[in-house]
């Protein structure tokens with residue numbers, strides 16, 4: 001979907017090595033809804049999949065209060081050339097243990113791997129990207145239109161697994177019910193060429209819902225998307241990516 005070499009990138013690749021920092025003492029994933037009560041919903045064919053109630057409202061609330069204690073940094077207003085304008089506060093850490101927990105100690109692994117869907121996921125899914133990103137958007141903050149890149153990663157183990165990311169994972173911890181207004185993630189279906197008489201397709205808007213997990217295809221077939229401006233309250237998101245064997 002993404003026209004090649006056109007448009008901004010997310011600017012979140014591990015291009016600039018981060019100094020090693022102590023991994024946070026992440027709280028346990030409890031309470032959770034039983035796996036049997038959860039399902040993947042393909043809300044936009046081949047592009048966007050959601051899991052409503054992936055985390056409970058209580059777990060989201062506990063996480064927001066825990067994450068508030070982390071040293072978040074405000075992203076520079078002026079992005080590097082080619083990167084999207086992204087105004088939010090974030091915390092980024094390479095934490096393979098947390099990524100593995102988020103994968104295996106929740107319904108994610110079962111839901112994603114129970115049906116062999118190599119075509120959908122872009123290969124054999126082996127886990128989540130250890131590069132964990134926490135975003136906090138306060139009033140006035142947003143993430144401008146961009147495409148998410150696919151990256152090569154190595155999942156630790158004996159032996160390590162060589163993998164590449166194929167889908168973005170966004171786990172929303174806040175919503176209008178928690179006082180966060182705005183901040184929807186909006187996807188823009190492929191815009192036809194200017195001269196075409198076809199109408200421009202409507203954007204696909206994902207409203208914030210605390211505990212909703214959203215997966216969207218990235219890399220060469222990523223849809224143009226943005227995080228709309230937050231107009232009140234705070235939007236909190238946990239970001240990782242699905243990884244397939246390479």
Ligand SMILES: O=C(O)CCC(=O)C(=O)O
Pocket residue numbers: 010135143148168170183184185186225226227228237239
């Ligand atoms: O915060 C959002 O709604 C979008 C985040 C995003 O697009 C990204 O992490 O690449």
Ligand SMILES: [Fe+2]
Pocket residue numbers: 010146147148168225
């Ligand atoms: Fe993105």
